[in-house]
Amino acid sequence: MTLGDIAKVLDAKALCGEEMLESLEIDGAFASDLMSDVLAFCAPGAFLITGLTNIQIVRTAQMLDIPAVLFVRGKSPLEDTVSLAKDAGIPLILSSHNMFQTCGLLYAMGVKPTSANSAQV
Amino acid sequence: MADPIHLEYEVAADDYQTAGTASNSVKETLKMLGIPTAISRRAAIITYEAEMNLVIHGGGGKIVANIDEKQVELMTIDEGPGIPNVDKAVQEGFTTAGDRAREMGFGAGMGLPNIKRNADIFEIFTEVGKGTTLRTVINLQ
Numbered sequence: 001m002t003l004g005d006i007a008k009v010l011d012a013k014a015l016c017g018e019e020m021l022e023s024l025e026i027d028g029a030f031a032s033d034l035m036s037d038v039l040a041f042c043a044p045g046a047f048l049i050t051g052l053t054n055i056q057i058v059r060t061a062q063m064l065d066i067p068a069v070l071f072v073r074g075k076s077p078l079e080d081t082v083s084l085a086k087d088a089g090i091p092l093i094l095s096s097h098n099m100f101q102t103c104g105l106l107y108a109m110g111v112k113p114t115s116a117n118s119a120q121v
Numbered sequence: 122m123a124d125p126i127h128l129e130y131e132v133a134a135d136d137y138q139t140a141g142t143a144s145n146s147v148k149e150t151l152k153m154l155g156i157p158t159a160i161s162r163r164a165a166i167i168t169y170e171a172e173m174n175l176v177i178h179g180g181g182g183k184i185v186a187n188i189d190e191k192q193v194e195l196m197t198i199d200e201g202p203g204i205p206n207v208d209k210a211v212q213e214g215f216t217t218a219g220d221r222a223r224e225m226g227f228g229a230g231m232g233l234p235n236i237k238r239n240a241d242i243f244e245i246f247t248e249v250g251k252g253t254t255l256r257t258v259i260n261l262q
């Protein structure tokens with residue numbers, strides 16, 4: 001499926017990178033509000049679902065080559081967050097559903113959870 | 122890669138806005154050098170976690186990267202408060218981060234364990250009241 005399919009199911013709107021939605025193939029996702037958790041457990045290729053909207057979310061995505069970020073609860077990010085995402089070529093989409101609803105809908109449509117492969121010390 | 126590459130960046134204390142810029146620059150350099158993705162991903166995680174620690178805990182400082190054919194050496198050097206108990210600090214969940222860092226999604230006490238997991242060599246030199254140097258190495262061969 002594509003990021004566009006995901007946006008449709010969630011009735012989510014694109015905040016930037018709209019032109020990439022249909023071409024961006026999505027396999028798995030990772031959801032967290034803790035950036036260190038994302039840095040430890042998010043598998044390569046997975047997109048990020050989060051309730052935080054500050055600029056460090058996009059930095060984290062940029063560091064891990066996370067292909068896209070989905071914000072939940074209809075919480076619009078600040079201007080700088082969007083402009084960094086534009087520069088980095090990372091599409092941002094905004095879902096009005098809360099975290100649980102968002103993850104439930106995506107799980108039901110077949111988005112795979114990503115394994116915590118890097119978690120072993 | 123002919124000559125070794127040396128990079129240095131200044132990182133400001135409590136600057137959550139520009140934090141991560143230096144790490145991204147290190148990452149871009151590794152990409153440009155054709156370092157394999159799996160390696161540059163580990164380097165990115167190390168640099169970014171360490172940069173955030175400079176911002177949140179270290180009172181700012183310096184990021185140094187030395188890249189040659191054999192290894193990627195990544196260091197942070199600060200003159201901040203130091204770490205009283207390193208054994209404790211590297212345990213998952215240990216944190217002294219305040220509300221500001223938590224609001225930004227940090228302060229889970231996961232950074233140093235993350236860094237350690239991704240490094241082939243992991244060393245902390247620290248003295249309370251003087252500062253902290255973190256040295257990590259990722260082997261390329």
Ligand SMILES: Nc1ncnc2c1ncn2[C@@H]1O[C@H](COP(=O)(O)OP(=O)(O)OP(=O)(O)O)[C@@H](O)[C@H]1O
Pocket residue numbers: 036170174175177178179180199201202203204210211215216217218226227228229230231232233234253
């Ligand atoms: N450069 C530093 N100077 C002083 N203290 C530090 C430094 N780096 C880490 N520490 C101490 O070690 C603790 C653990 O660091 P670690 O990076 O593991 O977690 P954190 O930064 O608190 O949270 P997270 O990394 O999950 O956002 C910190 O809370 C802090 O007390």
Ligand SMILES: [Mg+2]
Pocket residue numbers: 170173174228231232233
């Ligand atoms: Mg940390």
